[in-house]
Amino acid sequence: MQITRLTGTLGAEVTGIQVSGDMPAAEFDALKSALLRHGVIAIRDQSLTPAEQLAFVRRFGDIHFHPHVHGLPEQPEVMEILKTETDTSNFGSGWHTDQMFLTEPANYTCLYGLEIPDCGGDTLFACMRQGYRTLSPAMQRLARSLRTLNRSVASQMAGRSASAAKTFSSMRAKDAPADETLAEHPMVRLHPETGEPVLYVGLHSVGLAGFSEAEAKPLLDFLMQHQARPENTCRLRWQPGTLAIWDNRSVLHNAINDYHGQRRRMHRITVKGGPTKAYPEAA
Numbered sequence: 001m002q003i004t005r006l007t008g009t010l011g012a013e014v015t016g017i018q019v020s021g022d023m024p025a026a027e028f029d030a031l032k033s034a035l036l037r038h039g040v041i042a043i044r045d046q047s048l049t050p051a052e053q054l055a056f057v058r059r060f061g062d063i064h065f066h067p068h069v070h071g072l073p074e075q076p077e078v079m080e081i082l083k084t085e086t087d088t089s090n091f092g093s094g095w096h097t098d099q100m101f102l103t104e105p106a107n108y109t110c111l112y113g114l115e116i117p118d119c120g121g122d123t124l125f126a127c128m129r130q131g132y133r134t135l136s137p138a139m140q141r142l143a144r145s146l147r148t149l150n151r152s153v154a155s156q157m158a159g160r161s162a163s164a165a166k167t168f169s170s171m172r173a174k175d176a177p178a179d180e181t182l183a184e185h186p187m188v189r190l191h192p193e194t195g196e197p198v199l200y201v202g203l204h205s206v207g208l209a210g211f212s213e214a215e216a217k218p219l220l221d222f223l224m225q226h227q228a229r230p231e232n233t234c235r236l237r238w239q240p241g242t243l244a245i246w247d248n249r250s251v252l253h254n255a256i257n258d259y260h261g262q263r264r265r266m267h268r269i270t271v272k273g274g275p276t277k278a279y280p281e282a283a
Contacts, residue, residue, distance in 0.1 A: 001027060003034050003041075010127040010251060011234035012038040019043060019243060020052040028059055035108075036194055040125045040246035040253075042236055048112055048243065050075040050267060057110045057269045060245075064099065064106050064270040068154045068164060070172035072267075081111070081266040082170045083259075089167050090264070092255035094153075095126060095228055096202040097248045098270055101152040103183050106248050107273040111266050113242040120259030123236045123244070124228075126252040131199035131227035132188060143199065143223070144279065146187040149207040155180035156206065184209055186278035187223075191249050197279035198250050199227060227252060248273070 004013045012034055017027060035041050048056075054077050057063065063077045069091075072078045083090045099106040111123075135143065154164035154176035165175050187208075189200035201223045208216040236244060246253060248270075 001030060003038075005038065006042075006236075007234040009130055009232055009234065010039040011125060011236070012041050014041050014043045015045075017043065019046060019056045020048055023056070032060070035245055035247055039127055039129075039251040040234070040236070040244060043243045043245070044239065044241065046112070046241050046243045050078040053110065053112055053243075053267060054078060054269060057108075057271060060108050060110075061271040064272040066099075066270070067102075068152060068174055068176050069168075070174070077269055079268045080171065081264075081268050083257075083264045084170045085261055085263050087170055088260065090255055090257040091168050091171060091173075092123075092253070093257050094203040095224060095252045095254045096153075096204055097128070097200075097252050099248070099273070100185065100200075100202050100204040101150045101155070101180075101183050104275055105183075105185075105273050106270040108245060108247060108271040109268060110243065110245045110270075111268045113238045113240055113244075113266055115263050115265040116238045116240050116242075117259035117262035117264055120256065120262070121238060121264045122256050123238070124233055124254040124256065125236065125246065126227050126233045126254075128198035128200060128227060128250050128252060129191075129196050130232045131201075131223070132197045134232070135199070135226070140188070144186075144188045144197075147184050147209040148187050148201060148205040148220075149182045149184055149209060150202075150204040151180055151182055151206045152176055152204065182206070185276045188279045189249065190277045190279040192274070192277070194250075196250070199223060200276065201227065202252055228254075
């Protein structure tokens, strides 16, 4: 296994392994350690059926089912992310971390590239650990005292009288109610495996507990811009057969919609997580 860092902040490319079949336990442990260290890893030149991808991802934990997108009929744990030549909107744009709108967000996401545009369709990642570290001490203290209110994109769209099912018509998406229950999370989250603090804010964050919308929005906007500064990010260029895995507890991601008229098809599986805990954990 060879690991090459993508930037000085986060991300790595892994070569010299095949994830299908019986990957030795020691090799899997080394891969997971690299994932925890770098936040996102890209494994090139894989050839996977949905069942093979699922068997590999199960080694990370139990599978999470997206509440607003159906999985493949033959493999419901696998969600197909598709933008066709005639679609204008893409699924996954905007800085976010998966399932933040749930009380128990996803731990990991595994995305496999099947059909990739000739140019475009890259994914950006931003480091939430570095997002916290690079705040001033005063802002760190403030952030540790706050809790975010989070709502799904489908619910946010419904609040604007839009339809997620129609917007992502090439996928098996469904609408959500505009009054979907908000998920509350600590703004500074304790990473349960590394023990590090992360700035847990994304596009699902629509407010702050105890704050008015007018008070919360400027702070949330600032923190999002702060996390997405170039020095906090890396960029993944997809190829057919690329398998990317990222840790939703330490990175944001943003699927770039710059390939109109081209087709992009991916298979995604997410791993269940648990309740979020504040850093430091409240007594």
